[in-house]
Amino acid sequence: MDGTHTDGRQLESMSVAFKAPDARIGRGVATTVGDVLERAGVTDPLVVTDEGIEAAGLLGPIVDAIDADATVHYATTEPAVADFENLPTETVDGVVAIGGGSCMDTAKVVATLLAHGGDAADYLGVDAVPGPVASLIAIPTTSGTGSQATQTAVVSHDGVKRGISDEHLRPDYALVDPSLTSDLPSAQTARSGFDAFVHALESLTARDYRWVESRPITYQGANPASRALAREALLQVHDSLERATFDGDDRDAREAMSVGSHLAGTAFSISGLGIVHAIASTLGGLTNDPHGACLAASIEAGLTYNLPVRRAEYADVARTLEVVDAGASDREAATALIAECGRLRTSLNLPTGMAALGLGPEDVDTIVENTLIQERRLPTNPRAAGEDLGEHLLEIEFDG
Numbered sequence: 001m002d003g004t005h006t007d008g009r010q011l012e013s014m015s016v017a018f019k020a021p022d023a024r025i026g027r028g029v030a031t032t033v034g035d036v037l038e039r040a041g042v043t044d045p046l047v048v049t050d051e052g053i054e055a056a057g058l059l060g061p062i063v064d065a066i067d068a069d070a071t072v073h074y075a076t077t078e079p080a081v082a083d084f085e086n087l088p089t090e091t092v093d094g095v096v097a098i099g100g101g102s103c104m105d106t107a108k109v110v111a112t113l114l115a116h117g118g119d120a121a122d123y124l125g126v127d128a129v130p131g132p133v134a135s136l137i138a139i140p141t142t143s144g145t146g147s148q149a150t151q152t153a154v155v156s157h158d159g160v161k162r163g164i165s166d167e168h169l170r171p172d173y174a175l176v177d178p179s180l181t182s183d184l185p186s187a188q189t190a191r192s193g194f195d196a197f198v199h200a201l202e203s204l205t206a207r208d209y210r211w212v213e214s215r216p217i218t219y220q221g222a223n224p225a226s227r228a229l230a231r232e233a234l235l236q237v238h239d240s241l242e243r244a245t246f247d248g249d250d251r252d253a254r255e256a257m258s259v260g261s262h263l264a265g266t267a268f269s270i271s272g273l274g275i276v277h278a279i280a281s282t283l284g285g286l287t288n289d290p291h292g293a294c295l296a297a298s299i300e301a302g303l304t305y306n307l308p309v310r311r312a313e314y315a316d317v318a319r320t321l322e323v324v325d326a327g328a329s330d331r332e333a334a335t336a337l338i339a340e341c342g343r344l345r346t347s348l349n350l351p352t353g354m355a356a357l358g359l360g361p362e363d364v365d366t367i368v369e370n371t372l373i374q375e376r377r378l379p380t381n382p383r384a385a386g387e388d389l390g391e392h393l394l395e396i397e398f399d400g
């Protein structure tokens with residue numbers, strides 16, 4: 001493969017590492033957790049979940065399937081460093097996460113503290129975990145974050161959302177069971193599913209791995225392995241998200257969302273994401289709106305910003321999703337993809353732009369400033385982001 005810039009400069013980043021947790025995907029696999037724990041040699045697991053999961057009746061059958069005395073720890077939504085101070089860890093030798101992104105993020109930090117002690121704040125940043133963590137089995141109850149497949153956890157520290165990113169955090173095993181999502185309310189299905197949609201889309205169209213010089217965490221840029229996963233994830237999610245949102249009992253749709261969100265998480269954990277996630281994180285910090293809502297508000301601005309360097313790729317995606325006629329030009333097809341993302345967010349009752357989150361042109365400078373410092377997302381965005389983002393946001397979002 002060609003690993004040279006047009007100026008002839010050779011990159012060193014021509015290799016690709018492929019990492020993914022072992023996984024079982026399908027109806028009922030959550031109740032095989034006892035078998036998985038036994039194979040991992042875990043005899044005293046700590047179950048990390050939240051009260052909503054217990055109230056929904058999802059916890060009992062899984063805990064019953066654990067052939068050992070499990071201790072239960074309730075995670076807080078969007079955990080903070082201080083939430084890890086009084087863990088029941090004396091005899092615990094492994095962690096089972098049952099829940100959404102916050103539960104899985106909490107479990108990753110707990111597994112780190114079990115192995116290495118100290119304080120959650122000690123591990124903030126990239127590659128600060130000194131070695132393997134306690135055995136970690138992740139059982140997602142939403143089809144969204146894909147955290148069961150990734151190497152990062154988000155925790156708040158001094159009121160700011162920070163990441164703990166380290167290959168050691170990737171769960172040993174993921175049990176992806178669509179039956180756990182069948183009672184997920186419509187609005188949560190839409191928000192978490194839109195997150196999975198953007199994971200797949202941004203992973204698929206991320207900067208090519210041969211052009212990613214600084215590799216944040218293990219984000220390597222889009223490559224043959226991540227693209228195959230992301231493309232399939234995008235097809236599954238695009239085909240099923242509205243059906244799962246508007247008919248929670250549609251088993252086929254729920255299954256496709258489970259598969260799609262898991263593959264999307266695996267894909268982006270290898271490739272990295274891009275500016276849609278960077279802007280959305282900024283909006284989340286400013287407005288406290290949920291991640292999926294912020295992504296919906298950011299997607300048009302992000303994709304149109306990248307359009308000058310991603311026209312052919314977006315056109316290819318539009319054709320893959322069959323949202324454009326076969327004879328359309330690349331220009332028409334790329335525009336059709338952006339229109340389809342707009343249609344999808346409207347159909348799902350998600351915010352249709354930044355104004356829908358209560359933001360105005362006076363917020364643009366702050367949005368740009370907070371977005372351009374996001375080192376986890378921008379190195380794998382296909383276009384180098386700069387100050388011209390402000391003008392772009394004014395034009396796309398605020399008719400500037």
Ligand SMILES: [Fe+2]
Pocket residue numbers: 145195199277291
């Ligand atoms: Fe996301």
